[in-house]
Amino acid sequence: MASRPATAAPTAQEEAxxxxxxxxxxxxxxxxxxxxxxxxxxLLIAPLLAIFAGFYLWPALVTVLSSFFEWGLLRxxxxxxxxxxxxxxxxxxxxxxxxxxxxNAALNTAIWLVVFPLLVASFSLLVSILIWYLSRGGAAFxxxxxxxxxxxxxxxxVIWSFVYNPDPQIGMLNAVLDKLGILGADWxxxxxxxxxxxxxxxxxxxxxxxxxxxxxxxALVVPAFWVFSGFGVITLTAGLTAVSYELVEAAxxxxxxxxxxxxxVLVPALRGPLVVVGVVSVIFALRTFDIVYVMTEGGPAQDxxxxxxxxxxQAFAFLDTPQAGLAxxxxxxxxxxLVAGSYRYLRQLLAGRPR
Amino acid sequence: xTGAGRSRRTIVLLYGSLTVLAIVWLVPVISAVMTSVLPLSxxxxxxxxxxxxxxxxxxxVRAWDQGLSHYVVNSFVITILSxxxxxxxxxxxxxxxxxMAFRFKATxxxxxxxxxxxxxxxxxxxxxxxxxxxxxxxxxxEYLGIALVHTAxxxxxxxxxxxSFFATIPEDLLEAARIDGAGWFDVFRRIALPLAxxxxxxxxxxxxxxxxxxxxxxxxxxxREHQPLTVGLANLQSPHLAQDDLVAAxxxxxxxxxxxxxxxxxxxxxxxxxAGATKG
Numbered sequence: 001m002a003s004r005p006a007t008a009a010p011t012a013q014e015e016a017x018x019x020x021x022x023x024x025x026x027x028x029x030x031x032x033x034x035x036x037x038x039x040x041x042x043l044l045i046a047p048l049l050a051i052f053a054g055f056y057l058w059p060a061l062v063t064v065l066s067s068f069f070e071w072g073l074l075r076x077x078x079x080x081x082x083x084x085x086x087x088x089x090x091x092x093x094x095x096x097x098x099x100x101x102x103x104n105a106a107l108n109t110a111i112w113l114v115v116f117p118l119l120v121a122s123f124s125l126l127v128s129i130l131i132w133y134l135s136r137g138g139a140a141f142x143x144x145x146x147x148x149x150x151x152x153x154x155x156x157x158v159i160w161s162f163v164y165n166p167d168p169q170i171g172m173l174n175a176v177l178d179k180l181g182i183l184g185a186d187w188x189x190x191x192x193x194x195x196x197x198x199x200x201x202x203x204x205x206x207x208x209x210x211x212x213x214x215x216x217x218x219a220l221v222v223p224a225f226w227v228f229s230g231f232g233v234i235t236l237t238a239g240l241t242a243v244s245y246e247l248v249e250a251a252x253x254x255x256x257x258x259x260x261x262x263x264x265v266l267v268p269a270l271r272g273p274l275v276v277v278g279v280v281s282v283i284f285a286l287r288t289f290d291i292v293y294v295m296t297e298g299g300p301a302q303d304x305x306x307x308x309x310x311x312x313x314q315a316f317a318f319l320d321t322p323q324a325g326l327a328x329x330x331x332x333x334x335x336x337x338l339v340a341g342s343y344r345y346l347r348q349l350l351a352g353r354p355r
Numbered sequence: 356x357t358g359a360g361r362s363r364r365t366i367v368l369l370y371g372s373l374t375v376l377a378i379v380w381l382v383p384v385i386s387a388v389m390t391s392v393l394p395l396s397x398x399x400x401x402x403x404x405x406x407x408x409x410x411x412x413x414x415x416v417r418a419w420d421q422g423l424s425h426y427v428v429n430s431f432v433i434t435i436l437s438x439x440x441x442x443x444x445x446x447x448x449x450x451x452x453x454x455m456a457f458r459f460k461a462t463x464x465x466x467x468x469x470x471x472x473x474x475x476x477x478x479x480x481x482x483x484x485x486x487x488x489x490x491x492x493x494x495x496x497e498y499l500g501i502a503l504v505h506t507a508x509x510x511x512x513x514x515x516x517x518x519s520f521f522a523t524i525p526e527d528l529l530e531a532a533r534i535d536g537a538g539w540f541d542v543f544r545r546i547a548l549p550l551a552x553x554x555x556x557x558x559x560x561x562x563x564x565x566x567x568x569x570x571x572x573x574x575x576x577x578x579r580e581h582q583p584l585t586v587g588l589a590n591l592q593s594p595h596l597a598q599d600d601l602v603a604a605x606x607x608x609x610x611x612x613x614x615x616x617x618x619x620x621x622x623x624x625x626x627x628x629x630a631g632a633t634k635g
Binding site: 037040041042044045047048049051052054055056057058059060062063066073076077078127130131133134137141144145147148150151152153154155156157158159160161162163169170172175223226258283286287289290293294308311312315316324327328330331332334335338339342345346349350 | 365369370372373376377380381382383384386387390398399400401403440443444445447448450451452455456457460463464465466467468469470471472473474475476477478479480481482483484485489503504506507508510513514515538539540543564567568569570571574575585586588589592599602603605606609610613614617
């Protein structure tokens with residue numbers, strides 16, 4: 001490894017150091033230090049990259065490779081045992097893409113993808129602007145809205161199951177609706193059919209001619225939104241600190257009221273932070289697993305099944321059927337959509353980094 | 356912006372609407388707290404009709420004795436091991452990515468950052484056979500196994516967050532230490548690392564909450580006796596078993612540690628963020 005520049009550089013440094021501190025042991029230490037300097041970054045990144053390679057890159061590669069084979073967890077696919085391979089080509093993908101239960105889960109995931117970011121963005125926009133207008137007490141309010149962020153989705157699912165309990169003696173939500181006298185009401189508003197009170201079993205259907213969309217998903221989106229909105233509130237309140245008071249005062253002098261200030265000064269200033277909130281909540285929504293697993297396990301029937309849970313069940317809930325190949329195909333598709341969809345965000349993250 | 360220029364009505368409206376929103380926001384938590392400190396008979400008749408004479412801590416004792424103690428211990432073991440590993444390996448690597456030049460830097464950095472976006476499912480399915488191959492299943496070594504997975508998945512955040520703190524350290528400071536004859540490791544350990552402590556603590560808090568709250572990895576990779584509280588809670592939760600009191604007590608136990616951590620270190624955390632902001 002004694003290439004030219006490698007030996008030349010330490011010598012120069014050695015002389016410099018030697019001139020400064022003329023102790024006999026110094027040049028040798030300096031030479032060693034100089035040579036080590038070259039390997040320093042590799043020594044620093046080695047532990048993390050070793051773990052990263054062993055527990056992320058390699059398994060991810062196995063997932064992609066094994067998605068072209070038929071296998072199950074009782075008969076796992078292994079790169080080093082070619083005699084046990086059951087190559088099926090793209091069959092896992094074609095089977096997945098023609099499977100109605102995949103498309104049902106994809107539709108439910110799409111509902112999450114639309115509703116969840118919208119709820120998070122609009123709620124945190126409202127709250128952060130209201131807080132911005134406060135002259136005091138803003139921090140206390142912000143803390144209250146951020147509080148659910150530390151709660152696990154598993155615990156949130158449990159907690160919201162109490163709130164959603166259909167018995168008005170137990171469930172807070174139905175107790176309130178009972179007081180209002182609308183508990184158990186069946187409403188029909190055009191294509192929208194609502195059953196007030198049956199939140200996790202059958203809260204209603206949106207009839208769209210070509211498809212019926214069951215609203216049970218929305219009952220699951222709400223707890224996730226409740227947990228995650230704190231992120232939006234933090235991001236947007238931080239974004240609002242950049243708004244200059246002069247601009248707001250100028251707008252007021254021009255006769256703008258509070259609503260117009262919010263609409264024409266504050267919201268435009270938040271465009272960047274809103275994009276961040278949107279992208280991160282889309283990523284969050286596509287990964288949805290915990291809430292559904294804890295609250296409904298995809299039911300009733302398959303009404304709340306999402307892709308992340310579908311592939312988990314394919315791989316782990318039916319161990320005796322070799323469906324892990326199918327599950328890996330779903331995982332690959334899901335990851336591909338996520339990476340493709342957030343690629344620009346990823347590039348932005350990388351660009352914002354000091355070199 | 357002071358309230359001076361605005362009408363009284365607007366101010367009342369502002370505080371009023373925020374108060375109502377905050378109360379609605381906290382109702383689910385209050386609901387769980389009340390269910391956990393009232394006897395089941397009382398909860399069945401609406402916890403909002405509470406009488407303070409009925410308040411009890413018995414639910415917590417019963418939940419603890421009925422096996423949740425085990426899950427709580429597991430949660431702490433898994434979380435602390437994961438955070439220590441991620442912070443240790445992550446700080447070293449973050450320093451290299453923030454302050455040094457080396458081959459394949461951009462490529463490996465990009466790969467690390469993908470962990471922020473790609474779902475855990477991409478590694479989950481072949482993981483059990485892989486654990487068996489590595490000898491990481493079937494015993495307490497499962498704790499190490501899941502901690503390593505958490506480290507791999509926290510790698511992107513660690514390098515990104517801690518690295519942004521290393522990046523704000525003035526080059527002159529490091530250069531001065533080098534001129535004084537300090538080797539690269541001394542520069543890292545004595546100069547850079549102490550200055551990045553706020554960033555490392557912020558990351559540790561976020562990673563603690565993330566690992567503590569994980570359900571999917573633990574549910575999939577761990578044998579029952581090593582599973583954490585989130586899995587215990589999911590097992591306990593069943594509409595067919597009338598044990599809301601135990602479930603509520605369990606959910607409060609699951610919520611408290613990350614919440615207390617945030618409350619205790621909030622000032623430090625905020626100071627860390629501000630330090631990063633003013634230096635940058």
